[in-house]
Amino acid sequence: MAANERLRTALVRAGLNYAQFAEAVGVDPKTAERWVSTGRSPHRTTAYKAARVLREDMAYLWPSLEKGRRRRGLHPELIALHDTRADAPFDLWRGLFTKARERIEVLVYAGVFLHEQWPNCNDLLREKAAAGCRVRILLGDPDAPAVSERGEEEKYGHGIETRCRVALMHYSPLIGMPGVEVHQHSTTLYNSIYRGDDHMLVNAHVFGMNAYGAPVWHLRRETEGGVFDRYAESFEAVWALSRQAIKE
Structure with missing residues (x-):
C-alpha cells in the first residue's frame, strides 16, 4: 500500500x-x-x-x-460540505487563520461573526503579518448599491449596511500595519471567501437568505486551475476593483 x-x-x-x-x-x-x-x-x-x-x-x-457514504465522483478538492455556515464549527475559521503561513484572505460584505466569536482575531492577524504572512481583507462598501440591494433581497433592510460599517470598525486598528491590507469593494457578492494558504472556506450565497443560512464548502488546493483556483481568481478580480479602506 x-x-x-x-x-x-x-x-x-x-x-x-x-x-x-x-x-x-x-x-x-x-x-x-x-x-x-x-x-x-x-x-x-x-x-x-x-x-x-x-x-x-x-x-x-x-x-x-x-466510500459508500459519499456519492461517486466527489471532487478531490472538496474536503467537506456544511449545510449552513451556522452548522460549521467555528474552529474551521480559527484553524484556517492559525495555520496560515503565507497568506490570509477574506472576501465578505461584513463577516462580523469572526470578531463576535473570536475577540482575539485582530491579535492573530497582527502576529501573522509580523511573521511574513500577507493579510488581505475585502469588506463591502456600505454606500454601494449592491450592498443595499442585498439587504432588500434578504429582507434585512439597512442592517447589512450597518454591519459593513461595524466590520470596518473591527478591522480599522489594522489599517496601515505592515503586511495587512484592508480594502472596500462595491461588487455583487456571489460567495464569501475565507482563505488560509491552500485551504479555503466558501460561503455560497443563496438568493433571499442571510449568509449564516447558506452552505459552506471547505476546499483544499490539489491541482493547478482547479475549483480552488477559480475562487482564488475571483478574489483577485474583486481586489482589482477595490479601494483602500480609510481608518474610522
Missing part, C-alpha cells in the same frame, strides 16, 4: 511526532507510524479522534473510509 502523504503532511503542520500523535489518539506509536508508511486506515472511531487531534477532516486524511 502507498504511504499516506496527507497524514504525513498533517503531522508536520501540527508539529507532532509519531509518539506524541499516538499518545493523543490513544494508540501504539508503531500503529500511528504504519498509518503513514503503509497507508493503513484505522477504525472509523479512531480516525475521527485522530482527525480532531490534527484539526483536519477525517475524509481528507482517509478517503477510503468515506
Whole structure:
C-alpha cells in the first residue's frame, strides 16, 4: 500500500511526532507510524479522534473510509460540505487563520461573526503579518448599491449596511500595519471567501437568505486551475476593483 502523504503532511503542520500523535489518539506509536508508511486506515472511531487531534477532516486524511457514504465522483478538492455556515464549527475559521503561513484572505460584505466569536482575531492577524504572512481583507462598501440591494433581497433592510460599517470598525486598528491590507469593494457578492494558504472556506450565497443560512464548502488546493483556483481568481478580480479602506 502507498504511504499516506496527507497524514504525513498533517503531522508536520501540527508539529507532532509519531509518539506524541499516538499518545493523543490513544494508540501504539508503531500503529500511528504504519498509518503513514503503509497507508493503513484505522477504525472509523479512531480516525475521527485522530482527525480532531490534527484539526483536519477525517475524509481528507482517509478517503477510503468515506466510500459508500459519499456519492461517486466527489471532487478531490472538496474536503467537506456544511449545510449552513451556522452548522460549521467555528474552529474551521480559527484553524484556517492559525495555520496560515503565507497568506490570509477574506472576501465578505461584513463577516462580523469572526470578531463576535473570536475577540482575539485582530491579535492573530497582527502576529501573522509580523511573521511574513500577507493579510488581505475585502469588506463591502456600505454606500454601494449592491450592498443595499442585498439587504432588500434578504429582507434585512439597512442592517447589512450597518454591519459593513461595524466590520470596518473591527478591522480599522489594522489599517496601515505592515503586511495587512484592508480594502472596500462595491461588487455583487456571489460567495464569501475565507482563505488560509491552500485551504479555503466558501460561503455560497443563496438568493433571499442571510449568509449564516447558506452552505459552506471547505476546499483544499490539489491541482493547478482547479475549483480552488477559480475562487482564488475571483478574489483577485474583486481586489482589482477595490479601494483602500480609510481608518474610522
